[in-house]
Amino acid sequence: TQLLEQSPQFLSIQEGENLTVYCNSSSVFSSLQWYRQEPGEGPVLLVTVVTGGEVKKLKRLTFQFGDARKDSSLHITAAQPGDTGLYLCAGRYMEYGNKLVFGAGTILRVKS
Amino acid sequence: EPEVTQTPSHQVTQMGQEVILRCVPISNHLYFYWYRQILGQKVEFLVSFYNNEISEKSEIFDDQFSVERPDGSNFTLKIRSTKLEDSAMYFCASSSQMNTEAFFGQGTRLTVV
Numbered sequence: 001t002q003l004l005e006q007s008p009q010f011l012s013i014q015e016g017e018n019l020t021v022y023c024n025s026s027s028v029f030s031s032l033q034w035y036r037q038e039p040g041e042g043p044v045l046l047v048t049v050v051t052g053g054e055v056k057k058l059k060r061l062t063f064q065f066g067d068a069r070k071d072s073s074l075h076i077t078a079a080q081p082g083d084t085g086l087y088l089c090a091g092r093y094m095e096y097g098n099k100l101v102f103g104a105g106t107i108l109r110v111k112s
Numbered sequence: 113e114p115e116v117t118q119t120p121s122h123q124v125t126q127m128g129q130e131v132i133l134r135c136v137p138i139s140n141h142l143y144f145y146w147y148r149q150i151l152g153q154k155v156e157f158l159v160s161f162y163n164n165e166i167s168e169k170s171e172i173f174d175d176q177f178s179v180e181r182p183d184g185s186n187f188t189l190k191i192r193s194t195k196l197e198d199s200a201m202y203f204c205a206s207s208s209q210m211n212t213e214a215f216f217g218q219g220t221r222l223t224v225v
Binding site: 030033041045098102104 | 116118143145147154155156157160167168170201203205210211212213214215216217218219221
């Protein structure tokens with residue numbers, strides 16, 4: 001059973017469209033981070049959310065943390081080709097200590 | 113901006129050989145981690161290190177693996193006798209406190225032949 005699931009696995013959209021990526025778990029996160037990863041490189045931190053119901057914005061990216069701290073979403077407004085990449089959510093759970101548990105990621109392709 | 117640096121970027125080794133992957137975490141960070149990512153798969157936790165000792169490790173981190181902080185800046189991962197299935201990207205990460213954001217290095221691509 002997957003501890004942390006991301007959806008969709010792959011998303012291909014036109015420039016200017018909006019999109020949402022989801023991260024869900026059956027367990028409560030103590031904190032959750034969103035990363036972006038380019039091929040052959042390390043994950044680059046985008047945001048950390050800790051408080052249930054929290055909303056954070058990073059330019060055209062909006063991150064929400066569910067009230068129950070079991071889910072999160074990443075919404076991109078007016079996507080651009082430069083947004084193309086792999087988006088990963090990674091969470092910490094109280095019962096699993098300090099390690100990050102990663103989702104499989106969402107591959108986003110934005111076509112011009 | 114402070115960053116985690118890893119060397120080498122790519123290491124090719126023969127099966128059975130020992131390899132040491134090196135990392136320089138962000139200077140004021142106290143928690144250090146190794147993760148790996150087999151091609152096409154998820155990023156997986158290997159080990160966390162705090163106060164000069166291992167604080168957590170996964171089932172992947174068996175007796176073939178060891179970590180060390182030999183001086184005030186470096187953090188190393190040693191694989192004693194590499195196997196083909198050890199081929200992966202290995203990422204070092206660090207964080208300033210427990211349960212805070214972790215910053216990742218660019219990774220070392222290990223290829224075991």
